[in-house]
Amino acid sequence: MLVLVALSVLHIAAIILLLVATIDNAWWVTSTTSTDVWGRWMLTGNKWNLTDLPAGYPEDYLHAVQATAVLACIFSIIGLFVFITQLFTLANGNRFTISGVFQILACLFIMIAASIYTDRFHVNEHSIGNYGHSFILAWIAFALTFISSIVYFVLRKK
Amino acid sequence: MQSNGGWKGGGMGRAGPGMRGVVGYKPGDSGVSVVVLSLLAFCSPSSTLFFFWFFPSPPSSHAPSGVGTLPRQSPVRFAASVHFLGGSSNRSQKTMLRVLALASVVLLGIAPQASQAITVYTSWERHALVGSDVRLSCTFFSWRFISDDVSFTWRYRADGSRDTVSIAHYAGGEAYTDNKGVFKDRVEFVGNPKRRDGSILIKNLDFSDNGTFTCDAKNPPDIVGRPSSVRLLVFENLPIQAGVITGAIIGVVLGLLVLIVVIYYLMRFLVARRVFSLNVSKHGKKKKEGSQQRQGPAPPADPSKMKAAASEKKKQESRKDKK
Numbered sequence: 041m042l043v044l045v046a047l048s049v050l051h052i053a054a055i056i057l058l059l060v061a062t063i064d065n066a067w068w069v070t071s072t073t074s075t076d077v078w079g080r081w082m083l084t085g086n087k088w089n090l091t092d093l094p095a096g097y098p099e100d101y102l103h104a105v106q107a108t109a110v111l112a113c114i115f116s117i118i119g120l121f122v123f124i125t126q127l128f129t130l131a132n133g134n135r136f137t138i139s140g141v142f143q144i145l146a147c148l149f150i151m152i153a154a155s156i157y158t159d160r161f162h163v164n165e166h167s168i169g170n171y172g173h174s175f176i177l178a179w180i181a182f183a184l185t186f187i188s189s190i191v192y193f194v195l196r197k198k
Numbered sequence: 199m200q201s202n203g204g205w206k207g208g209g210m211g212r213a214g215p216g217m218r219g220v221v222g223y224k225p226g227d228s229g230v231s232v233v234v235l236s237l238l239a240f241c242s243p244s245s246t247l248f249f250f251w252f253f254p255s256p257p258s259s260h261a262p263s264g265v266g267t268l269p270r271q272s273p274v275r276f277a278a279s280v281h282f283l284g285g286s287s288n289r290s291q292k293t294m295l296r297v298l299a300l301a302s303v304v305l306l307g308i309a310p311q312a313s314q315a316i317t318v319y320t321s322w323e324r325h326a327l328v329g330s331d332v333r334l335s336c337t338f339f340s341w342r343f344i345s346d347d348v349s350f351t352w353r354y355r356a357d358g359s360r361d362t363v364s365i366a367h368y369a370g371g372e373a374y375t376d377n378k379g380v381f382k383d384r385v386e387f388v389g390n391p392k393r394r395d396g397s398i399l400i401k402n403l404d405f406s407d408n409g410t411f412t413c414d415a416k417n418p419p420d421i422v423g424r425p426s427s428v429r430l431l432v433f434e435n436l437p438i439q440a441g442v443i444t445g446a447i448i449g450v451v452l453g454l455l456v457l458i459v460v461i462y463y464l465m466r467f468l469v470a471r472r473v474f475s476l477n478v479s480k481h482g483k484k485k486k487e488g489s490q491q492r493q494g495p496a497p498p499a500d501p502s503k504m505k506a507a508a509s510e511k512k513k514q515e516s517r518k519d520k521k
Contacts, residue, residue: 100443107447114452 050188055116057181062109066172068162077105101160105153112149119143130197140192147185154178316340316423318415323429335397336413340420347418350396356409366398403432
């Protein structure tokens with residue numbers, strides 16, 4: 041029972057982290073801007089304005105990061121429902137493979153998103169700014185989903 | 199009584215929702231329906247008319263003519279008039295109430311709407327390539343029948359300019375287009391005014407055609423209306439809208455997921471059936487009789503088919519074990 045609760049908490053925590061990482065606008069932060077893959081907040085004279093991303097961004101990589109981040113969220117959320125379904129329908133003694141598959145896919149996608157962002161974006165700007173909390177949460181979510189999927193692959197239903 | 203979609207169109211720009219809530223009126227339930235009607239008609243600006251219709255109504259059974267005195271204790275208010283009507287029990291009064299309610303609803307429904315303005319509809323924004331043709335559509339909605347004097351006027355204001363020029367006009371059955379200005383010989387009236395369509399076709403676009411096109415339609419005597427504008431953007435090559443590629447990637451991956459799930463369940467179903475039929479061919483007559491008995495009640499719904507096949511497999515295995 042405790043294991044179940046812990047598993048669900050882990051999974052839900054991973055979902056929340058993924059959602060915050062995708063939605064909240066703080067992948068890269070400088071003193072006057074706060075940006076992520078969707079838009080950029082710029083501080084102009086004491087007011088924050090939402091502007092479009094600069095045209096210099098590599099377009100295809102941007103689309104890839106956007107798509108994979110959203111897909112990671114989707115797979116993790118579907119994985120939660122699949123896990124709950126498997127709790128009731130799986131025969132005793134079997135492993136939660138399908139939930140594990142969904143979680144590992146979510147892990148893979150968020151890893152792709154965060155890696156592309158680390159490698160291709162803001163490569164020359166490290167002196168001006170630093171990575172924001174959404175970026176860090178994305179990597180933490182990667183770790184959590186990885187652990188979660190390993191647990192699903194190993195655990196057997198009693 | 200259905201609330202008409204036409205009322206919604208005519209009701210644009212007004213403050214109140216009008217008689218939209220009349221859905222659900224049942225003639226047999228006069229008290230409740232009157233409450234509902236009164237509450238909803240109160241929203242419409244012509245609620246004062248409602249007062250005059252209901253105040254002369256009989257408050258009690260002793261006034262058959264329809265004119266009654268208001269009792270002193272209740273104030274002259276909307277809710278009070280409703281309270282009277284709920285209490286009357288005489289059948290003739292009930293039918294008269296219904297007639298009054300229906301008449302007031304009809305009058306309230308049509309009377310204010312007939313003085314509605316004409317509403318003009320165009321697109322919000324149009325994108326087009328340089329050198330291509332673009333058709334700007336303009337329709338309108340009017341409570342009156344389409345008269346012979348229906349007129350359309352198209353005006354153009356270039357981006358960054360303050361001047362507005364007329365480029366097309368349709369009146370009295372004739373279409374007139376620009377023959378002096380920037381759009382000389384490039385504009386053509388392609389609409390069908392009898393069908394409320396006042397569209398124009400602009401040929402051979404150029405970058406200088408970026409701007410706002412305003413369509414004004416008039417249907418005498420319904421002439422009060424607000425013109426509607428469409429913004430034209432001319433591109434060299436059409437840009438892909440933001441998020442299309444991202445959405446496409448997400449859609450493809452989710453589609454693959456759904457496909458894999460479907461194929462997986464299909465394979466499981468097929469393999470279950472194949473194994474089932476293999477067992478039948480392997481184990482001679484007795485198994486065949488058993489399987490024929492089972493195939494009788496065999497066509498259940500799909501999600502239970504696999505379970506049935508699996509349970510049949512198990513039953514056969516248990517039979518084997520017994521023998």
